[in-house]
Amino acid sequence: MTAPDSEALSSMGQWQQILTAPPVWRVKVQAASWTSAALALRDQGGRLLGLWGEAGHENAFFYIHALGLGSTGYVWITLTVQSGEGQFPSLADIFPAASRMERALYDLTGIRATGNADTRPWLRHQCWPAGIFPLREGQLDGRSFGVDGDADYPFQLIDSVDVHQIPVGPVHAGTIEPGHFRFSCIGEQILRLEERLGYTHKGVERLFQDRDVFAGARLAGRISGDTTVGYAWAYSMAVESIARCEIPPRAAALRAVCLERERMANHLGDLAALGNDAGFAFCQSQFLFIRESLLRENQEIFGHRYLMDCIIPGGVAFDLNSAQIAAIQRNSESWQRTVQRLDLLLQEHSGLRDRLVGTGKIVPPRAAALGMAGLAGRASGQAWDLRVQFPHTPYQNLDVSIQLSQEGDVAARWQLRFREFYESLRLQTRLLMELPEGAVSTTIPESIPDGEGLGIVEAWRGEVFVALSVENARIKRCHPHDPSWTLWPVLEEAVLNDIVADFPLINKSFNLSYSGHDL
Amino acid sequence: MYRILKEIWRLGIPGKKIIPAKGQGPFRRSAAIRHVDAGSCNACELEIQALSGPHYGLEQVGLNLTASPRHADLLMVTGPVSRHMATALQDTFSAMPNPKKVVAIGDCACTGGIFAGSYAVVGAVEKVLPVAGQCPGCPPTPEAIRQTLVQVARQTRS
Numbered sequence: 001m002t003a004p005d006s007e008a009l010s011s012m013g014q015w016q017q018i019l020t021a022p023p024v025w026r027v028k029v030q031a032a033s034w035t036s037a038a039l040a041l042r043d044q045g046g047r048l049l050g051l052w053g054e055a056g057h058e059n060a061f062f063y064i065h066a067l068g069l070g071s072t073g074y075v076w077i078t079l080t081v082q083s084g085e086g087q088f089p090s091l092a093d094i095f096p097a098a099s100r101m102e103r104a105l106y107d108l109t110g111i112r113a114t115g116n117a118d119t120r121p122w123l124r125h126q127c128w129p130a131g132i133f134p135l136r137e138g139q140l141d142g143r144s145f146g147v148d149g150d151a152d153y154p155f156q157l158i159d160s161v162d163v164h165q166i167p168v169g170p171v172h173a174g175t176i177e178p179g180h181f182r183f184s185c186i187g188e189q190i191l192r193l194e195e196r197l198g199y200t201h202k203g204v205e206r207l208f209q210d211r212d213v214f215a216g217a218r219l220a221g222r223i224s225g226d227t228t229v230g231y232a233w234a235y236s237m238a239v240e241s242i243a244r245c246e247i248p249p250r251a252a253a254l255r256a257v258c259l260e261r262e263r264m265a266n267h268l269g270d271l272a273a274l275g276n277d278a279g280f281a282f283c284q285s286q287f288l289f290i291r292e293s294l295l296r297e298n299q300e301i302f303g304h305r306y307l308m309d310c311i312i313p314g315g316v317a318f319d320l321n322s323a324q325i326a327a328i329q330r331n332s333e334s335w336q337r338t339v340q341r342l343d344l345l346l347q348e349h350s351g352l353r354d355r356l357v358g359t360g361k362i363v364p365p366r367a368a369a370l371g372m373a374g375l376a377g378r379a380s381g382q383a384w385d386l387r388v389q390f391p392h393t394p395y396q397n398l399d400v401s402i403q404l405s406q407e408g409d410v411a412a413r414w415q416l417r418f419r420e421f422y423e424s425l426r427l428q429t430r431l432l433m434e435l436p437e438g439a440v441s442t443t444i445p446e447s448i449p450d451g452e453g454l455g456i457v458e459a460w461r462g463e464v465f466v467a468l469s470v471e472n473a474r475i476k477r478c479h480p481h482d483p484s485w486t487l488w489p490v491l492e493e494a495v496l497n498d499i500v501a502d503f504p505l506i507n508k509s510f511n512l513s514y515s516g517h518d519l
Numbered sequence: 520m521y522r523i524l525k526e527i528w529r530l531g532i533p534g535k536k537i538i539p540a541k542g543q544g545p546f547r548r549s550a551a552i553r554h555v556d557a558g559s560c561n562a563c564e565l566e567i568q569a570l571s572g573p574h575y576g577l578e579q580v581g582l583n584l585t586a587s588p589r590h591a592d593l594l595m596v597t598g599p600v601s602r603h604m605a606t607a608l609q610d611t612f613s614a615m616p617n618p619k620k621v622v623a624i625g626d627c628a629c630t631g632g633i634f635a636g637s638y639a640v641v642g643a644v645e646k647v648l649p650v651a652g653q654c655p656g657c658p659p660t661p662e663a664i665r666q667t668l669v670q671v672a673r674q675t676r677s
């Protein structure tokens with residue numbers, strides 16, 4: 001097949017398949033087809049995953065990239081904008097999640113999405129002036145930036161004497177990442193929540209540029225520390241798609257073991273934190289205990305508590321022997337029993353249920369309209385799981401069972417974490433039982449050919465992708481993308497009809513990334 | 520309730536029993552800690568969260584995490600001080616009563632780490648605040664973080 005299986009899309013231009021599993025097609029379109037491509041995607045029930053920009057040689061032209069998901073796979077659509085035009089049609093009316101991505105795209109490359117009424121900065125605060133676009137060529141030379149705070153961001157407030165505002169952050173009460181939340185309330189009731197992010201912006205996309213692809217892997221593993229495996233895998237997949245090399249089957253299986261372990265560790269951590277936010281210390285210490293055993297096993301067997309730098313372009317950086325496999329299998333049996341016991345016990349705890357059930361609800365039709373996916377999407381009836389729909393090696397043979405709920409409240413996201421934990425344990429057991437023999441990595445040539453590649457995996461929050469372009473064996477552009485981009489705006493809606501005191505619980509039930517979003 | 524108690528019994532005390540040393544210095548035997556994420560990748564936070572788990576007995580050594588800088592003796596900073604967080608970090612420090620100390624946790628906070636040199640970060644915490652202790656690592660283990668905290672809390676000079 002040379003084009004995605006949809007008439008509206010296939011007539012759009014010259015399609016090229018850049019990845020087979022999962023299937024990713026690439027096309028360059030004219031401005032006229034840009035919007036109709038997005039409409040065609042939406043009409044077949046698809047989603048927008050990401051939108052990002054790239055400055056061409058000497059800023060003479062710009063590429064606007066979008067990655068979407070249609071019925072037969074992923075489509076990567078690129079629009080070329082001449083610097084004289086300086087704008088492209090906004091997709092925010094078709095996919096609401098596009099709005100913030102377009103604002104960020106403007107902050108970094110200076111190309112405006114026309115039709116998006118919201119022109120406030122998003123990733124830019126005040127440390128670099130308007131009119132400087134860090135991803136354009138030559139914009140940073142010889143400049144040094146300040147540290148001014150983000151003092152006068154125009155929040156959209158409700159103008160009424162009865163309504164009061166609660167500003168929260170960027171420094172939060174607990175040990176979590178920084179961001180600002182602005183609540184408008186009547187009494188305890190939340191009328192509006194507006195997020196202000198960008199506090200952890202570290203210029204990651206710029207840091208990638210001019211590194212070689214091997215140095216890039218280390219950085220990819222530090223985009224979001226809780227998803228280090230997800231990013232390292234997506235990044236490596238992108239490198240491998242450019243180098244046109246296949247990793248050995250053993251390496252693929254070991255990568256999946258890492259990915260499932262990352263999912264389990266995060267789910268356990270979230271269950272602990274949710275218990276804590278519900279004022280239930282018992283729950284917190286029980287889950288932190290199991291999580292700590294998992295992290296210690298990671299350190300002992302894989303060499304790093306969070307599995308950082310375990311996945312490298314070409315394969316993995318570790319191997320397992322049979323004694324280690326036996327130890328992992330033994331422990332996972334005992335975790336299964338312990339977590340199941342806690343699961344049952346907590347299902348019957350009326351105090352906890354009272355806090356979780358019906359709180360922070362997003363009903364399935366709203367979830368579909370907002371383009372939700374990942375764990376939070378599945379809790380609201382959105383049946384997207386890359387490991388199920390478009391499985392890549394080694395997931396084709398594992399029959400991953402998708403975990404779904406229609407309730408869309410905190411309780412659903414809580415319960416799904418248990419079910420996904422059991423499923424990940426099952427997958428790990430099976431992967432280790434059927435672990436292929438052979439090498440754990442293949443060599444990526446130092447002189448990797450020029451080209452563009454993409455990697456995408458179902459990490460614990462949802463689909464993480466990395467779009468990469470390489471020139472003269474150096475990274476020309478790398479855009480990592482977190483599912484949090486789509487889910488952050490959903491949180492603003494999920495808290496409506498709840499009270500301020502429930503916010504920590506709702507926020508934690510999504511547990512979105514700041515660092516992966518702010519880049 | 521009975522089953523919950525039974526589970527607590529099963530878990531027991533997983534960490535090593537820690538005997539608190541005699542208190543010296545301005546904080547004596549206990550110090551309250553405020554944490555600020557100044558642009559970390561979040562893995563350093565995961566380790567700090569792990570520190571509140573049953574293996575590490577943070578409170579046994581006289582340390583506790585506090586929600587307000589007004590109650591804090593130590594400021595624990597992670598991340599390469601992103602420019603967007605620098606002001607909030609300084610404000611948090613100013614809000615703390617004297618005597619107070621700053622601890623840099625993780626390679627990023629100690630040197631800027633992998634993000635050093637980016638247009639969007641200031642770099643090591645030292646460049647913004649006086650630092651009394653450093654705990655390198657990417658991320659450092661909870662054990663190492665605890666040791667650094669205890670050591671700084673017991674320094675005699677403020």
Ligand code: SF4
Nearest residue numbers: 559560625626627657
């Ligand atoms: S030191 Fe490592 S783990 Fe900690 S914030 Fe920096 S990159 Fe992340």
